[in-house]
Amino acid sequence: MENQGKKNTSHTTVSRMVEDIIGCKWSLSVIEAVKNDIVRPGEIQRSIEGISTKVLNERFNKMLRYGIMKKTIYPEVPPRVEYKLTEFGKKFVVILNQIDQLQSEIE
């Protein structure tokens, strides 16, 4: 499970991911929700004003592709789905926060 990031992110550089994520308010909102332990798709969608299911799913897929988040499907009826930050994702978020901090210092 710790290697999920390794597998998924090998074709995109971290700096490009940073640029992509920082430039996308929906991605930032999804990360923010998951950081705040809002982890199920429905509750994530309700926590983000104005996000459509289509856009949310695109962002989830990007998070998985980049190795920032992992998706867990629990065998319940109906199946329960949760998104969590990977170990890579946690480090990635630290960098996002530092860039945000530095950005605020120059504005």
Next chain:
Amino acid sequence: MENQGKKNTSHTTVSRMVEDIIGCKWSLSVIEAVKNDIVRPGEIQRSIEGISTKVLNERFNKMLRYGIMKKTIYPEVPPRVEYKLTEFGKKFVVILNQIDQLQSEIE
């Protein structure tokens, strides 16, 4: 002097600077030299295999524009010029190193 970064960088976002600098081996080499206390243009150029004066000056100008470095001209004959990291630049370099570290973990 501490505000130099503030003035110079306000029109480019930090994430775009990160992407730009990480994608440019000459910029990384110039930063590496200055980090290692190689601060005068001539010695910086000699420390970087294959860099032309034109390319070096373009990179210096970018470092100043981004607020990553400051240029000091000492009133000597001939004038002595030194490039140093600004406070912003030092924090920026920390982020570059973290991205580099994270990149190495997924390769």
